[in-house]
Amino acid sequence: MPSSEIIGWFADIGLSDRPTVGGKGGSLGELARAAIPVPPGFVVRTAAFERFLSALEKDEPIRTRVEALDENELDKILALSQQLRARLENSMLPDDVNSEILAAHAELCGEGNNPPLAVRSSATMEDAADASFAGLQDTYLWTIGTRATVRCVRSCWASLYSAASITYRRKHGLPESGVAMAVVVQAMVNARKAGVMFTRSPMTGDRSVVTIEGSWGLGSSVVGGEVTPDRFVIGKITGEISVREISDKHVQHEPAPGGGIQDVETPEEFRKVPCLSDAEIVALRDIARRVERHYGRPQDIEWAIDYAGEIHLLQSRPETVWSAKDRAPVARPAENPLQHVMKIFGGRR
Amino acid sequence: MSTTVTTKTKGFPLPSSLKVIAGTEQAQAAYPYYIQFTKEDDDRFWFYNSMHFPEPMSVFDMITAEAAYCALGSANTRVHCLPTTLGIDYRVLNGRVYIGGNAVADPDEVAKRTQEFQKRAFYYYANWERLFAQWKNKMMALIREAEALPKLDLPEFEPLEHVHAGRGIASNHYILDTYQRTLEGYFRMWHHHFEFLLLGYGAYLTFFDFCKKAFPEISDQTVARMVAGLEAEIFRPDDELRRLAKCAIDLGVEGQFREGVSPDEVIRSLKQLGEPGAAWLRELEVSRHPWFNINVGDGFYHYHRSWNDDLSMPFAALPGYIANAKRGERLERQTDKLMAERKQLIADYRELLETAEERAAYDQMIELAHRVFPYVEGHKFYCEHWYTNLFFNKIREFGALLARHGFFPDTEDVFQLSHYELESAIVDLMTSWSNGSLPRGPERWPAIVRERKAAIAEWAKHETPPALGPVPDIIDDPAIVMLWGITRENLDTWLTAGEQPNSNEIKGVAASSGVVEGCARVVKSAEEIDRLSHGDILVCQVTNPSWAPVFQKIAAAVSDIGGSMSHAAIVAREYGLPAVVGTGTATQKIKDGQRIRVDGGRGIVTLLE
Numbered sequence: 027m028p029s030s031e032i033i034g035w036f037a038d039i040g041l042s043d044r045p046t047v048g049g050k051g052g053s054l055g056e057l058a059r060a061a062i063p064v065p066p067g068f069v070v071r072t073a074a075f076e077r078f079l080s081a082l083e084k085d086e087p088i089r090t091r092v093e094a095l096d097e098n099e100l101d102k103i104l105a106l107s108q109q110l111r112a113r114l115e116n117s118m119l120p121d122d123v124n125s126e127i128l129a130a131h132a133e134l135c136g137e138g139n140n141p142p143l144a145v146r147s148s149a150t151m152e153d154a155a156d157a158s159f160a161g162l163q164d165t166y167l168w169t170i171g172t173r174a175t176v177r178c179v180r181s182c183w184a185s186l187y188s189a190a191s192i193t194y195r196r197k198h199g200l201p202e203s204g205v206a207m208a209v210v211v212q213a214m215v216n217a218r219k220a221g222v223m224f225t226r227s228p229m230t231g232d233r234s235v236v237t238i239e240g241s242w243g244l245g246s247s248v249v250g251g252e253v254t255p256d257r258f259v260i261g262k263i264t265g266e267i268s269v270r271e272i273s274d275k276h277v278q279h280e281p282a283p284g285g286g287i288q289d290v291e292t293p294e295e296f297r298k299v300p301c302l303s304d305a306e307i308v309a310l311r312d313i314a315r316r317v318e319r320h321y322g323r324p325q326d327i328e329w330a331i332d333y334a335g336e337i338h339l340l341q342s343r344p345e346t347v348w349s350a351k352d353r354a355p356v357a358r359p360a361e362n363p364l365q366h367v368m369k370i371f372g373g374r375r
Numbered sequence: 376m377s378t379t380v381t382t383k384t385k386g387f388p389l390p391s392s393l394k395v396i397a398g399t400e401q402a403q404a405a406y407p408y409y410i411q412f413t414k415e416d417d418d419r420f421w422f423y424n425s426m427h428f429p430e431p432m433s434v435f436d437m438i439t440a441e442a443a444y445c446a447l448g449s450a451n452t453r454v455h456c457l458p459t460t461l462g463i464d465y466r467v468l469n470g471r472v473y474i475g476g477n478a479v480a481d482p483d484e485v486a487k488r489t490q491e492f493q494k495r496a497f498y499y500y501a502n503w504e505r506l507f508a509q510w511k512n513k514m515m516a517l518i519r520e521a522e523a524l525p526k527l528d529l530p531e532f533e534p535l536e537h538v539h540a541g542r543g544i545a546s547n548h549y550i551l552d553t554y555q556r557t558l559e560g561y562f563r564m565w566h567h568h569f570e571f572l573l574l575g576y577g578a579y580l581t582f583f584d585f586c587k588k589a590f591p592e593i594s595d596q597t598v599a600r601m602v603a604g605l606e607a608e609i610f611r612p613d614d615e616l617r618r619l620a621k622c623a624i625d626l627g628v629e630g631q632f633r634e635g636v637s638p639d640e641v642i643r644s645l646k647q648l649g650e651p652g653a654a655w656l657r658e659l660e661v662s663r664h665p666w667f668n669i670n671v672g673d674g675f676y677h678y679h680r681s682w683n684d685d686l687s688m689p690f691a692a693l694p695g696y697i698a699n700a701k702r703g704e705r706l707e708r709q710t711d712k713l714m715a716e717r718k719q720l721i722a723d724y725r726e727l728l729e730t731a732e733e734r735a736a737y738d739q740m741i742e743l744a745h746r747v748f749p750y751v752e753g754h755k756f757y758c759e760h761w762y763t764n765l766f767f768n769k770i771r772e773f774g775a776l777l778a779r780h781g782f783f784p785d786t787e788d789v790f791q792l793s794h795y796e797l798e799s800a801i802v803d804l805m806t807s808w809s810n811g812s813l814p815r816g817p818e819r820w821p822a823i824v825r826e827r828k829a830a831i832a833e834w835a836k837h838e839t840p841p842a843l844g845p846v847p848d849i850i851d852d853p854a855i856v857m858l859w860g861i862t863r864e865n866l867d868t869w870l871t872a873g874e875q876p877n878s879n880e881i882k883g884v885a886a887s888s889g890v891v892e893g894c895a896r897v898v899k900s901a902e903e904i905d906r907l908s909h910g911d912i913l914v915c916q917v918t919n920p921s922w923a924p925v926f927q928k929i930a931a932a933v934s935d936i937g938g939s940m941s942h943a944a945i946v947a948r949e950y951g952l953p954a955v956v957g958t959g960t961a962t963q964k965i966k967d968g969q970r971i972r973v974d975g976g977r978g979i980v981t982l983l984e
Contacts, residue, residue, distance in 0.1 A: 147944050230591035233727045263723040266888040266976045356589040359735035364497045366740050370580045370853050371492060373459035373485060 027132055032126040034069040036212075046071045048148025048208035053342050062313060064339050067212025069148060074123045075183055075207050081120050082113060089202035090103045092187070097196035098259035100189070107189040119176065127179065127211075132174050134211065140231065141166045142214040142281060144340075147185055149207045157194045167246060168214055168281045175211060182209045215338045219301045220245030220330035221255050223310060224345055225262065227320040231348035233324060235259050235268070236314045240301045242292055243278030245330055245340065252278050252289070256301050260311045267307055272300050302331075309337055316344050323348060332351035387842040387870070389417040396469055396837060402830030403433045403791060405823075406467045410441075416466065421473040422842040424465075425959075426859055426936050427675055429916050431470025431834035434827060435790040435797065436769070438561065439675045439763075440465055446565035450573060450855060452477075455499070456491035457573065460852045470834040473843060474853040487727050496574055503747055503962075507571065510750075514567055514757045521560050521765045524553050529808050547805035550776070554801050558794060559768045564766075568758040573854060575751040580853070582740040589728060594885055594976070596944060601721050602744045603945055607752035612669045612682065613923035613946075615662035616689055620696035622658045626651040629701075636906070638686035665761055671900075673917060674759035677771075677790045681764040692924025693906050699927065713949065726813070771802065781817035783824045791824040818871055828908050841869045841959075881965070883933070883958030885978030886944035890984065891931040891953050897967040899973045912973055914965050918943035926950045931960045931973040934981050947975070955980050 029038040034241065039047050039055035047055065051069035058064050082088060088110060095103055120362040121125070135141055145166040166178040185191065186207050221240030226233045239248055239255040247253045253276065259269035275292050282288040310329060318325050319345070321344065328341035360366055390412040394405045403411075424684045428440065461477035479485050499506060532544055579602055586598045609968040623629040631644045645652030663683055671688060671957050672679030676716050682689045721741060729736045774789030782800055783789070792800060800816050807814035846866055855861050896911040898904060904925055907913060915922075917936040926932070926946050935969020947954035953975030955961075961980060965971060970983040 133638070203815055227592055232590050232592040233729075234590040234724060235592050259592065261594070261597070262727070263720065264594070264888075266594060266597075268592065268594065268976055353729075355730055355733050355736070357585055357736035357740075358732050362497075363739035363743060364493075364500050366585075366743070367496070367581045368489075369498070369576050369584055370577045371458055371496070372489065373851060 027126075027129050029068075031127060032071055032074045032123055033130045034071050034208075035130075035239075036064065036067055038342040039069060045150055045151065046073065046163075046208065047167050048072070048150050048210075049343065050146060050341060051208050051210050054210060054212070056177075056320070057317065057339055057342060060316070062317055062320070062339055062342075063337060065144075065213040065215050066134060067210060068134060068141075070123075070127055070179055070209040070211065072150060072206035072208050074119075074127070075209075077120050077123055078117075078180075081099040082117055088187075089205075090111075092195075093202045095192065095196055097193055103196075104189050107187050107192055110187040111184040114187065115177070115180050116179075119180070119279075119282075124176070127176060128172055131175055134213065139190075140171050142170050142173055142216070142285070144210070144212055144214045144311035145169050145175060145182060146210040146212075147207055148210050149186070150204075156171050165246075167244065167279075167287050168285055170285045174285060179209045179211070183207055189312050191213065214281075215330040215340070217244045217330035217334050218333050219237055219243070220328075220340075221248040223314055223327045223329060224324070225314050225327070226324045226339075226345060226348060227259065228347070231351070231353075234262050236262050236311045238302070238307060238310055241275045241278065242296055242301055243280050243290070244287060245279075245328055246287065247277060247289075249328065252279075258302060262311065262315055265308055265311065267304060270300065272298060275301065276300055305330060306335075306337075313337060313339065376464050386846050387844055388840055389418075390421065390466070390468070390473075390843045391417050393468055393840070393843065396830075396833055399469065399830035401823075402434075403467075403469065405796075405797070405827060406437060407441075407793065410437070410465060410467045412466045412468060412473075412615055417844060419464075419475050420842065420844045420847050421466065421475045422859070422861060423839055424472045424474045424859070425487050425841070426917075427497045428472040429832045429936060430676065432467070432472060433470075433677065433790045433831060434793045436676055437467065437472075438558075438794050440467075442562045442565040443568070444474075445562065446569045447573075447854070449566070450569040454570075455496045455574065456488045457853065458485045458489040458492050460854050463854065469837065469839060470831055471839045475844075476855045478852055485503050496577075499571070499574055500578070500743065500747065503571075503750075507750055510570060511757075514564075514762075517560060517564055517567065518757070518762055518765065521557070521762065521769065524556060524560075524769060525549060527553065527772050529670065529804070545809065547808045549797070550773075550805055551801055553769075554773060554798060555764065560748065561766045563763075564758055564762045568754060571747070571750040572754065573858075575747045576858070577853065578740075578743045578747045580856070582744040585737065585740050586724070589733065590724065593724075594888075596886055596888070596948065597720070599944065600948060601717060601724070601741065603717070604745070604752055605619045607749060608756040609669075609752060610923070611756070612666045612676045612689075614690050615666045616924055617696050617700075619655070619658060619662055620693055623693070623697055624700055626655050628652055628655050629697045632690070632697055634694050635692075636690075638690040641690060659895055665750060668761040669756065670760055670764055671922070674763035677767045677787070679763075681760070681958060683764070684768070687902075688904060688922075688937050689924065692927070695927045696924070744775070770797075773797065777801075777804065777816065777820075780807075780814060782814070785822050788820075788828075791827040792820070842866065846870070879982040881933075881955075881958050881961055881980040881982075883955040883961070883978050883980065884944070885945035885974075885976055886956040887932075887952060887954040888976030889931070889953035890972065890976070891949070892970065892972045893930045895933075895965045895967065895969045896929075897962055898963055899962065912971060914961050914971075916962055918946075922966045930973065932956075933958060933965070933971075933973060935959055935962050 027034050034043065034047050034051065036055045036058035039052060040059055041056045042053045043055065044052040047069040054067065079088060080230050091106060095106065147164055162181055166181065169175055169178050186205060219240050219242055221238065223236055223238040225236055226238055227235050238258045238260065241248050241253045241255040248255045254273040256273055257269060257271040258267060260267045274297050276297060277289050278292050279287045280290045314327060317327060324345040325342045326345045327339060330338050330340055332338065357366065381393045389551055391414060401984035444463050444465050451457045452461040459479050461479060463476055465472055465474045472801045479488060498517045527550055529546055529550065548606050557968055582602060583598050586593050623632060628645060628648055631641055642656065663952055667689065670679040725734055725737055728737060728797040770789060777783065777789060778786050789797065800820065802816045850856060850861055850863050854963055865930070891912065893910055893912045895914045896907050897914045898906065907925055907929060909928045910930045912931045912933065913925060917934055918932065923946050929952065931945050932947050934956045935958055943954055943956050953973045955975055955978050958980065965982065972983055974983040
């Protein structure tokens with residue numbers, strides 16, 4: 027099926043589509059179109075959310091009630107949040123939205139197959155370089171089957187009305203009319219190992235290195251901070267691995283029987299063993315460099331390596347901490363280039 | 376080049392607290408009075424120049440320190456007028472050379488010197504190519520002068536042709552004259568040596584400093600790779616060996632080159648082969664002059680002999696090069712490929728800079744570094760190798776002459792006399808030759824020579840402190856930072872070295888990346904090089920260009936001395952071998968035959984057993 031107002035296949039979308047596919051969806055599409063390996067998938071666009079919400083608001087208003095809340099009245103926020111989330115999670119989708127999602131799901135999974143999927147919130151504000159809004163919406167891993175998928179899509183939408191999200195929006199005075207969410211539905215990588223990487227040093231801001239953190243199993247254990255990952259630093263250009271900090275990786279996230287994920291104790295023989303080989307570190311570096319080149323700025327990337335040894339990128343967003351710093355140039359060109367040597371010969375004054 | 380300022384109450388021992396080792400007092404007194412420590416020296420900071428003088432110096436060899444610091448000091452203080460530093464003072468104790476910088480503290484003086492510096496150094500930078508070409512001519516003329524010094528001869532009767540030609544000056548005069556010219560040439564050579572050196576390093580460090588600020592985690596070796604050239608003469612000796620290996624194959628005489636066969640035997644067997652063998656020996660002569668004028672050390676000790684003096688080093692390498700060539704490996708250094716890599720590296724880092732402004736400054740700095748750095752790489756062959764070999768061999772001729780006249784038993788004993796004492800012995804000899812009486816030296820020198828040799832052997836057994844005197848808050852002397860790599864951080868490491876528990880890790884400069892485990896071969900001198908087997912890890916005090924041929928068979932290299940631009944580092948990178956240099960203590964801590972791991976990317980050597 028082709029992309030539509032409701033569905034956007036990764037191949038058809040990019041960053042410029044962020045208003046309708048959200049930050050995460052736009053970024054995944056952008057990566058896919060740049061031939062960076064991302065698991066296949068589609069985005070349920072914001073229009074689907076809008077139609078769902080309009081249908082619900084015909085019965086009872088939602089947005090005006092949220093906007094009427096005071097950020098300091100936590101009780102009221104909690105009460106309304108609970109009520110709205112339940113409504114969103116339990117209401118039927120409009121027929122046209124529902125059928126398009128089912129059709130896209132069938133096409134993604136293939137006739138008669140039910141591979142595990144990841145269903146991930148993709149808010150239109152999330153992942154913008156200037157908002158640290160990321161992480162307030164939900165992600166559902168290892169969902170299996172159409173029913174579970176549609177339920178997770180609704181849950182993602184419902185997470186927009188979590189107490190934390192509402193409080194955040196009220197605090198920043200964000201208009202509810204501008205709040206929309208797209209949802210990414212994509213093939214799940216059965217990760218042997220996974221983690222994050224930055225195309226600069228988080229410590230010094232150095233852009234000539236790639237810092238990689240990884241652990242066994244799904245990357246959620248690293249992103250969620252449940253395990254101290256192994257840490258590697260590799261020269262972006264030289265490929266020299268300058269840091270290898272191998273930690274005790276006591277736990278890993280693995281698929282649970284029947285869907286979802288579970289904590290599993292890492293087998294003793296793997297706990298203190300590096301989760302990445304040098305060749306994998308180099309391969310991750312190569313991909314990180316391609317992604318950064320594509321975007322033209324430092325990136326913060328989530329990656330996974332499956333049991334066949336294939337690398338998949340699950341997310342890439344602009345690095346925000348160092349990029350926002352005002353820094354004086356290291357040096358400016360001099361009218362007489364020889365003046366530069368005075369840095370060395372001129373003393374510390 | 377700023378370094379962190381920390382307050383430390385700890386310091387190094389004062390010079391006055393360091394004692395001459397018992398029984399060596401006379402040997403210590405043989406060094407000139409102006410390099411003995413005095414009470415006033417307690418107020419200053421000194422460090423042991425283990426980089427250039429890792430072993431106790433014989434009293435003659437001290438001429439190298441004398442000539443070098445004279446020339447370095449005048450270049451800094453009087454010629455280029457470095458704004459913040461004058462020359463280097465040096466002292467000797469127990470045969471060890473301690474040095475200390477002379478900083479310029481007064482801001483007015485710095486300002487005045489800055490003006491002078493810019494009139495002088497900037498002129499050199501601006502006219503570098505012309506002045507460097509002129510330098511090579513001067514240096515070659517100096518070498519030709521040294522080569523042309525007359526042979527030493529004190530015949531029974533003055534040759535008749537001298538008499539008939541009315542020369543009017545007897546042979547003994549020329550002995551003294553030749554000696555004085557030999558010394559004069561050596562002192563002059565060191566002035567040439569320092570004419571460009573600090574300026575060359577300064578341009579390199581300017582770029583280095585920029586890179587470290589723009590890319591805080593960049594390794595020293597990466598910056599070195601961006602600057603290093605590949606055409607320097609210092610690579611030629613090794614290139615010549617590859618050429619000779621190929622010649623041997625082309626001439627069909629390669630079968631004569633086998634591991635463990637001495638150069639004499641090889642040459643004898645080649646001579647028996649008729650024309651093909653003779654043809655190869657002619658090619659050998661082409662290579663030898665001048666490219667085997669490379670010595671097996673840094674050239675600062677008389678016993679660092681050249682390949683020409685001892686062919687065993689180059690001949691030990693030939694079987695390996697021949698085997699490589701037969702396997703179809705390209706023998707020539709792939710300079711075009713390496714240059715393309717350098718260009719790419721520079722472009723890649725440039726791309727990572729944040730602004731056009733920074734990129735423009737980067738371009739200016741790398742351009743200057745590329746223009747001037749070839750001097751830093753190229754001068755060594757002419758100065759520390761070719762000329763120094765000529766010099767020490769000329770002194771050997773005086774040693775042979777004096778030994779013939781009974782001044783001491785062995786030619787090499789001449790190096791136990793200071794250059795002043797040697798002149799007195801020569802005058803003694805010329806006097807006795809002219810008078811027909813006996814020289815006095817044979818009664819005087821043998822005992823002194825024995826005593827001094829024993830003292831050097833004794834001194835070598837004792838460790839000496841890495842530094843003396845109060846610890847400076849900062850080390851801001853560009854000469855010391857550039858030439859010795861001494862920073863405040865180094866000093867803190869030295870100060871705490873004794874406190875750390877025994878560790879199985881040795882830290883050094885990450886010189887060439889890669890991780891390798893293997894058997895350590897601790898090689899203390901060039902004569903031991905044939906102990907290295909394929910796949911061994913070379914552990915040595917310092918490597919220098921004449922050791923390049925061993926890199927074809929080793930798996931990694933570790934040295935006590937050296938930085939990211941040292942010879943070992945450059946060659947290891949070229950061969951793609953892991954290398955850790957400047958460890959300070961590897962040859963003491965690693966046992967011969969021990970299994971070790973070398974992590975050249977992190978600069979760490981791990982003892983595995």
